[in-house]
Amino acid sequence: MLETVPVRCVERKITSLVVDLSGVPIVDTMVAQQLYNLSKTLFLLGVKAVFSGIRPDVAQTSIQLGLDFSEYETYGTLKQALENMGVRCIVEELEENK
Incomplete structure (x- = not known):
């Protein structure tokens, strides 16, 4: 991940990248450290890292690691992250207008 x-x-030429963790069942100390390293690397490259789907256990692991x-x-869901970036979900709009 950190290499590619x-x-x-x-x-x-990506300027923002959403890293969604909602489908990740377990984030251990190694994964949390990799995510942190990725975010720092992206920052140095001028890419804004946005995290979504961070569960309480992931937050606690990160804090324990310092x-x-x-x-x-950070956002609770991918939808929240995308909406904040100005991305609309057309499928939901179509369903609402039925």
Whole structure:
């Protein structure tokens, strides 16, 4: 992850990347450290890292490790993160207008 994601972001001129953790069942100390390293690397490349789907246990693991994610945007769900970035869910709008 740490080797490929930053390279792809630069290649594709990505300015913001949402890292959604909602489908990840367990985040141990190694994974939390990798996420932190990824976010720092992206920052140095000018890519804004946004995290979504962070559960309480993931937050606690990060805090116990002394990892500070406070400078990054975090959201409870992917939908919240995307909406904040100005991305609309057209499928939901279509269903509401039926």
